[in-house]
Amino acid sequence: MVPYLRVGVDVGGTNTDGVVLDTARSSERGRGIIAWHKASTTGNPSDGINNAIRAMFEKSKIDPSDVASVTIGTTHFINAVVEQDRERLARVAIIRLCGPFAKGVPPCVDWPENLRNLICGYHCRVKGGLEVDGSLISDIDEEEIRDQVKIIKHKGIRSIVVNGIFSPVDVIYKQEERTAQIIKELYPEADVVTSKDVANLGFLERENAAILNASILPFARKTIRSFQAAISRLRLRCPVFITQNDGTILLASAAAKLPIRTFSSGPTNSMRGAAFLTQTGVKESMIVVDIGGTTTDVGLLIANGFPRQAAAFSEISGVRTNFSYPDVRSIGLGGGSIVRVSRDGTLTVGPDSVGYRLTAEALVFGGKTPTATDYTVLADATAEIGDRSLLSYTSLDGNVQEFKAVVKIMLERAIDTMKTSAADLPVLLVGGGAVIAPDELKGASKVVKPEWSGVANAIGSAISRVSGVLDTIESTDSKTTSQVMEEASKRAIEKAVENGAKRDTVQVVEMGHIPLQYIANKSRFIVKAVGDFDYDRESALEEPILSEDQATEDEMTEFARTIQPDTDPETQKSTPTHEFDIATYAPDIHGREWIISDIDLTWISTGCYILGTGGGGSPYGHMLRLREIMKNGGVVRVISPDDLKDDDLVACGGGKGSPTVGIEKLTGDEMLEAQTELYNFMKVEPTAVIALEIGGGNGLQGMILGASNMMNLPTVDGDWMGRAYPVAWQTTPVVFEEKPVFLPSTICDGNGQVMFMTKAKSELMVERAFRAALSQMGSHVACAKGPISGKNTKCWVVEHTISLSWRIGRAVALSRSLNQIDTVAESIISEVGGAESARVLFKGKIVGVDRMLRMGHVYGEVIIEGMSLRGDGDSEFQGRVKIPFKNENIVAIQEEDDGSETVLASVPDLICVIDAQNGEAIGTPEYRYGLLVIVLGIVASEKWTSTPRGLEIGGPKGFGMDEIEYKSLGKFQKPRSVIDEYGS
Structure with missing residues (x-):
C-alpha cells in the first residue's frame, strides 16, 4: 500500500506537540486527524520526538509503513543565537566580493558586542561584485582569493561566508559559486555559505543572515542527525522535513545547510495549522492570534494560505537580517499574565507573566498570584480550568468586566496593526491561552476558536509544502x-x-x-x-547527514543543559558602557568646537531622519560608517557658522541615486574621491565642510567628510535646506543667487568614472545633467559641489541644524527612558521653538497608501485616520488627513465630512510623520496600513519663506501644486546652538 499518512511534530521550549494526518480526509469533520499528542519537551529532543510519535502510533494502532513523511518544526537553531552559546556557535570568516566598495562598514559592525566577538573571526575585501544592471564592478581574482583562504585556514576558522555585491541577480558570472569552489579545493573541510542562497537584496542584512547561518552549521548537523535517529528508531522509512519561516518545508539535508530558514517557523506553523483547521482554503485573508502562557503572537495569513512576510528587515538578537521571515507582532498577553489593580482602580494585564509556573502560582490552582486565567474562569462558568471554588473568596469579582474590556482592547489593537485595509477580517484563535479571548472583537468579521487549536503548530508542520x-x-x-x-x-x-x-x-x-x-x-x-512534495523521487529517501561517529544523541540535550558562561578573554572583549542621565548630559565643547561623541551621533541620526520629512533615506548606514571612523581615531568637529571668516571656503557633498543600489553597493571612497578630484581641479583647499541637506542620510555626510583623514575639517552647524528636498537645486543658495553657485561640481561612481560640470545656465541644468548620467554610472554616485565663501555661507545657511537634530534626538531618547512616548511630540515641539514654531497636525492610523514612479522619484499619497493612540477613548483628532509626497511630504490636507478640504501645512514648512510607538521617523518608503502615527508641522527657516523666489523653489509650486498657496504654520524660531549653550 502507498504510504499516505503525514506526521507533524513541533519541538518547543515548553511542549513537544505531534499529530498524524490523513490529508485525504481533511474535509471530514475530524479534519483527517488520526492522532495527536502534547507533552513537556524532554532534555534530549530526540527522545521527545520519539516519545510523541510512539505514543500516537500506539494509541491509534498506526503501521509505520503507512507514514509518507515526518515534518519537524523546531526552535533549536534560533535558541543557539539568542542564548549566545559558544558551544553551539562557530567562529566565521567573511570574504566580501566588493572591489572598492563596502569599505567603511565592516562585517558585524552593528551587532551586539558579545555576539560579534563570539562569531566574527576574520573578514577581508577582494575584487568582485556587480552593478545593478548585471554588469561587472570587477571580476574575481582567483589568486587573491587563494591567499585569503590560506589566512583563514591558518586561523583555524572552518565556517566561511562569501558575499558579493548584487549576487542575488548574478546568473552569468556566478562569482559567489566560483569563489566557493576555490575555497573547497584549498580547504575541503570548511563549511562555505554563499550569501545568495540565504537571503535577497540588501548587502549588509544578507551578509548578517549568512554569517548567522554559517555559525550554526555544525550544531545544525548534529541536531538534524538527532532528529533522523529518532525517526530511525521508530522503523520509519520516509523523508524527514524541517519547516521554514515562510510556511514551506526543506528536506532535512537541505535544512542542515540553511538552518537559518527555520528560525521563525513556530508562529508560521501555528498560522498554517489554524487555516487548515478552519478549512477556509485560499478564499480570504485572515488574522491568526496565537495566545500562549506569556505572549500573544499575531500574524496575517494572506489569501494564498501563507503568512505575510516582513516587508523589510527583521531583527534576531539585535542583528538586522532580510531573509524570509513572517511578519508577527507580539504583545504581553497570555494565560499566565499577571493582573493588577492600582489604588485608583485601574486594572492592567501583563506584560509580565507567571509563564510555565501557571499551575503552581495562579489562584485557581491554589497559588497566590492573580492571572488572566483566574479572571477567565470567573467570567466563564463553562471553563474547566483548575478549581473554581478557590476563587470564591477573592476580590476579583468586581473587576471581571474591566478585565474583559482590557483584554478586548489589547487584542483589537494588535489585530488592527496587522491588517492591510480597514475591512473586517476573520480572526482565528489558537494556542493554550485562547480561552481568555472574547468571542467578538472589533475589526473581526468573525472570531473562530477551532477544535485541536492547541496543536495547530504540529498540524501546520504536517501540511507544509x-x-x-x-x-x-x-x-x-x-x-x-x-x-x-x-x-x-x-x-x-x-x-x-x-x-x-x-x-x-x-x-x-x-x-x-x-x-x-x-x-x-x-x-x-x-x-x-x-x-x-514528490514522494516518488529517489531523493525522498535521503542519505544520513552525518555518520554515527560524528554526532551522538547524548550530545543533544538542548533544553536540559545549562549554558556555560563565556570565559574566553578574546570573545569577552567589549566596549565599556557608562550610565548617564539624558536630562543632564552635556556635550563636549572645546573652545568653539563641538566634539561629537557616540551619544551625540545617535541623537543626531534620529533627528536627521525626522527632519527628512519622509525622504532623504535612513541615516542608519551612514551612522555606522561615521561610528567606525570615530572608533578608528577620527574626530568629528562641529563649528558654528557664526565663527566662519569671510574668506573661508566651505565644501559640500552628498549622495545621489537609487535607494535600491544604496542598500546593496555600500559606499567606498567615492565621497572623498569626488572632493579630491574637485579641489585638485580648482587648486584650492576648503577650510570647512557642510551638509547639503540635514534631512535623512545626507545629514551626516558633512561630518563623515570632515572627520576623514584626507580632509580633517570642521563641519558647519547648518545646511543648505534645513530639511530634505528631492533635488539638489532646491537649496537656499539657489534662492539667493540665480546664477549657478556650486560650479564647478563633480560626481564620482567610486569605480573609476568621474564627471565634471564646469559651466551651466542654472543649478537646475546641473541637476538634470547629473541625473541623466546616473544610470550609466551604476545608478549611485557621490557628488562634490563647488565651495561657498564663508561670507555667503553666513548669509545663506540654514543655521544650527546639527544642533536641532541633536535636540530632537535627545527629546525622543528622554521620552523613551521616562516611558513618556505619549508626549514625545510635545517634547520635540519644545525643542524646535515651542507652540509658535511647531504643532501637532494630526494623530491617528495610516489607512491607505498609494505610490507610483515618475521621472525617477516616488510620488504618492498617504491617508491617516484620526483615532486614539492609547485605545482608551475618542481621539482628539477626527476625520482624515492626506499627505501627498514626492520622496518627501509636500502638503497635509484635512478632508472634511462635507467633501471640502483644508490645508493644514505645506512645504517649505516641515511635515514630519513619526511612529507613535517609539518616536522614530517614518520615511515615505515605510508607510503602510495600520501604523499609528503623529504628524508634526514645523515652521521652515525664513531663508525659504522671506522671498517669492524661495517659495517658488521650495514651496508648493516647486512640486507642481500651483493651486496651493503657502500659509505659514507660525513664526520661525532659529534653532539654539549647542556650542553657544554648552560652551564656556
Whole structure:
C-alpha cells in the first residue's frame, strides 16, 4: 500500500506537540486527524520526538509503513543565537566580493558586542561584485582569493561566508559559486555559505543572515542527525522535513545547510495549522492570534494560505537580517499574565507573566498570584480550568468586566496593526491561552476558536509544502512588465521543482513588481511558487547527514543543559558602557568646537531622519560608517557658522541615486574621491565642510567628510535646506543667487568614472545633467559641489541644524527612558521653538497608501485616520488627513465630512510623520496600513519663506501644486546652538 499518512511534530521550549494526518480526509469533520499528542519537551529532543510519535502510533494502532513523511518544526537553531552559546556557535570568516566598495562598514559592525566577538573571526575585501544592471564592478581574482583562504585556514576558522555585491541577480558570472569552489579545493573541510542562497537584496542584512547561518552549521548537523535517529528508531522509512519561516518545508539535508530558514517557523506553523483547521482554503485573508502562557503572537495569513512576510528587515538578537521571515507582532498577553489593580482602580494585564509556573502560582490552582486565567474562569462558568471554588473568596469579582474590556482592547489593537485595509477580517484563535479571548472583537468579521487549536503548530508542520522563490532585477526595455513577470514565474516554478515539488501541483502564490528609482527600464521582480512534495523521487529517501561517529544523541540535550558562561578573554572583549542621565548630559565643547561623541551621533541620526520629512533615506548606514571612523581615531568637529571668516571656503557633498543600489553597493571612497578630484581641479583647499541637506542620510555626510583623514575639517552647524528636498537645486543658495553657485561640481561612481560640470545656465541644468548620467554610472554616485565663501555661507545657511537634530534626538531618547512616548511630540515641539514654531497636525492610523514612479522619484499619497493612540477613548483628532509626497511630504490636507478640504501645512514648512510607538521617523518608503502615527508641522527657516523666489523653489509650486498657496504654520524660531549653550 502507498504510504499516505503525514506526521507533524513541533519541538518547543515548553511542549513537544505531534499529530498524524490523513490529508485525504481533511474535509471530514475530524479534519483527517488520526492522532495527536502534547507533552513537556524532554532534555534530549530526540527522545521527545520519539516519545510523541510512539505514543500516537500506539494509541491509534498506526503501521509505520503507512507514514509518507515526518515534518519537524523546531526552535533549536534560533535558541543557539539568542542564548549566545559558544558551544553551539562557530567562529566565521567573511570574504566580501566588493572591489572598492563596502569599505567603511565592516562585517558585524552593528551587532551586539558579545555576539560579534563570539562569531566574527576574520573578514577581508577582494575584487568582485556587480552593478545593478548585471554588469561587472570587477571580476574575481582567483589568486587573491587563494591567499585569503590560506589566512583563514591558518586561523583555524572552518565556517566561511562569501558575499558579493548584487549576487542575488548574478546568473552569468556566478562569482559567489566560483569563489566557493576555490575555497573547497584549498580547504575541503570548511563549511562555505554563499550569501545568495540565504537571503535577497540588501548587502549588509544578507551578509548578517549568512554569517548567522554559517555559525550554526555544525550544531545544525548534529541536531538534524538527532532528529533522523529518532525517526530511525521508530522503523520509519520516509523523508524527514524541517519547516521554514515562510510556511514551506526543506528536506532535512537541505535544512542542515540553511538552518537559518527555520528560525521563525513556530508562529508560521501555528498560522498554517489554524487555516487548515478552519478549512477556509485560499478564499480570504485572515488574522491568526496565537495566545500562549506569556505572549500573544499575531500574524496575517494572506489569501494564498501563507503568512505575510516582513516587508523589510527583521531583527534576531539585535542583528538586522532580510531573509524570509513572517511578519508577527507580539504583545504581553497570555494565560499566565499577571493582573493588577492600582489604588485608583485601574486594572492592567501583563506584560509580565507567571509563564510555565501557571499551575503552581495562579489562584485557581491554589497559588497566590492573580492571572488572566483566574479572571477567565470567573467570567466563564463553562471553563474547566483548575478549581473554581478557590476563587470564591477573592476580590476579583468586581473587576471581571474591566478585565474583559482590557483584554478586548489589547487584542483589537494588535489585530488592527496587522491588517492591510480597514475591512473586517476573520480572526482565528489558537494556542493554550485562547480561552481568555472574547468571542467578538472589533475589526473581526468573525472570531473562530477551532477544535485541536492547541496543536495547530504540529498540524501546520504536517501540511507544509515545497517552495521556490525568485527575487531578481530584470530589464523591461524590450519586453513588457507582464512578459517579464511570466518568465520570472516559470523560473520560480522550476526552482520549486528542483527543491522537490511535484510539477503538476506547483502554482505561483505571490508576485511582486517594484520599479527602481533613477534606473531606466529596470524593475525588481519577486515570485514565489509552491507545490506538494514528490514522494516518488529517489531523493525522498535521503542519505544520513552525518555518520554515527560524528554526532551522538547524548550530545543533544538542548533544553536540559545549562549554558556555560563565556570565559574566553578574546570573545569577552567589549566596549565599556557608562550610565548617564539624558536630562543632564552635556556635550563636549572645546573652545568653539563641538566634539561629537557616540551619544551625540545617535541623537543626531534620529533627528536627521525626522527632519527628512519622509525622504532623504535612513541615516542608519551612514551612522555606522561615521561610528567606525570615530572608533578608528577620527574626530568629528562641529563649528558654528557664526565663527566662519569671510574668506573661508566651505565644501559640500552628498549622495545621489537609487535607494535600491544604496542598500546593496555600500559606499567606498567615492565621497572623498569626488572632493579630491574637485579641489585638485580648482587648486584650492576648503577650510570647512557642510551638509547639503540635514534631512535623512545626507545629514551626516558633512561630518563623515570632515572627520576623514584626507580632509580633517570642521563641519558647519547648518545646511543648505534645513530639511530634505528631492533635488539638489532646491537649496537656499539657489534662492539667493540665480546664477549657478556650486560650479564647478563633480560626481564620482567610486569605480573609476568621474564627471565634471564646469559651466551651466542654472543649478537646475546641473541637476538634470547629473541625473541623466546616473544610470550609466551604476545608478549611485557621490557628488562634490563647488565651495561657498564663508561670507555667503553666513548669509545663506540654514543655521544650527546639527544642533536641532541633536535636540530632537535627545527629546525622543528622554521620552523613551521616562516611558513618556505619549508626549514625545510635545517634547520635540519644545525643542524646535515651542507652540509658535511647531504643532501637532494630526494623530491617528495610516489607512491607505498609494505610490507610483515618475521621472525617477516616488510620488504618492498617504491617508491617516484620526483615532486614539492609547485605545482608551475618542481621539482628539477626527476625520482624515492626506499627505501627498514626492520622496518627501509636500502638503497635509484635512478632508472634511462635507467633501471640502483644508490645508493644514505645506512645504517649505516641515511635515514630519513619526511612529507613535517609539518616536522614530517614518520615511515615505515605510508607510503602510495600520501604523499609528503623529504628524508634526514645523515652521521652515525664513531663508525659504522671506522671498517669492524661495517659495517658488521650495514651496508648493516647486512640486507642481500651483493651486496651493503657502500659509505659514507660525513664526520661525532659529534653532539654539549647542556650542553657544554648552560652551564656556
